[in-house]
Amino acid sequence: MPALPPQPISPLDGRYRAAVTALGDHLSEAGLNRARVHVEVEWLIYLTSRSMFGSMPLTAEQTQQLRAFAAGFGDLEISALAEIEATTRHDVKAVEYLIRAELDRLGLAAIAELTHFACTSEDINNLSYALTVKAAHEQVWLPKLRTVVAALGELAQEHKGAAMLSRTHGQPATPTTMGKELAVFVYRLERVIGQLEQSEYLGKFSGATGTFAAHLVADPDTDWPAVSREFVEGLGLSWNPLTTQIESHDWQAELYGKVAHANRILHNLATDIWTYISLGYFRQIPVAGATGSSTMPHKINPIRFENAEANLEISSALLDSLAATLVTTRLQRDLTDSTTQRNIGVAFGHSLLALDNLQRGLREISLDTDALTADLDRNWEVLAEAIQTVIRAEVTAGRSTIEDPYAVLKELTRGHRVGPAELAEFVAGLDIGDAAKARLLALTPATYIGVAPALLAYLR
Structure with a gap:
């Protein structure tokens, strides 16, 4: 049997790619490397703008050229970086060499030694992860969650007076309305959204063991903690002054815990709506050309809610693992977080896919008020x-x-x-x-x- 051409292993990169592609701009290897280039370039601009170590401030044109190089990181740079890394066997060092080559091209070789100056790899990595996670969360995942909650809120308002039999313990109970039951989920999710909107994204920039030792030897007269704070906050992050070689990742654990909490509320929503469909409270609107069963022509299966349910479980499991693993490092550094953090995009991706299915599913159901009334009349x-x-x-x-x-x-x-x-x-x-x-x-x-x-x- 002939071998297949290279195929994606993850369904997020194959079958479901269209639903999660926006995350790839941030939570991918290319997105991480673009952020690394951005951090390295901004550090160069910071040092030269203050004429440190005898350097001269860059001109406005030179600054713009360097920032354009970072912002335009694309296919050519990805290929060039891969070639360099094949020799260095070190991803962050490869980024440094890529920037040095660009400095040569721009006639800025005189400041090449300020590239990655006094930095450990984790100084670059932790800021890059903070920037990419912040962007993915605030620009992609959270807006999608708000969209789903808004759609759910509209359904809740539409059906706020639609009387419905409750089922506590699965048994007939004091009636409620469909709108009020949907509003419960809206309220729960809005509360978590409020917490997510207050998320912190911490960064450190303090050298090999968080002591500014190399910095101080190079220039004993500079207030390096103040420099670090100004630089980190200038990137739009919160400064962490006390770390080992790594930023301790507590902010990540907090964020992933809240995202997992939102996932679990959404999972509850998916299973409840699935049950209401099963009871006949919601009719599913047929999609033209779609097939519900390979043998039963009449069927319309609640696949949107089942897909969401499964992907929310996968996402929550990954987020739980990330939150539990990332808060621990052996002494001042080990590399367990390096592999672990490469799965952040997978965790958010499965949640984003679930949100996409919930959004579609909510558009494909219609309340059957006759079914609600009949159920009430039987009880x-x-x-x-x-x-x-x-x-x-x-x-x-x-x-x-x-x-x-x-x-x-x-x-x-x-x-x-x-x-x-x-x-x-x-x-x-x-x-x-x-x-x-x-x-x-x-x-x-x-x-x-x-x-x-x-x-x-x-x-x-």
């Missing part, structure tokens, strides 16, 4: 809670002498189907006040929804 016994609660209030107010109202209703309804006529007859014979009796006689499962529609006012 009049859920009014037992209302009746026994009103009796309790009447007893307390001295308008009834019924003993143990709960037991009375339990005897009537537990394990029994009770219709509207039976309940009306039961209520009519109760020893309670006329106003209370009138309220109960007017009640139906469809109207026993409390203030469910009004609760949506608590959404942002």
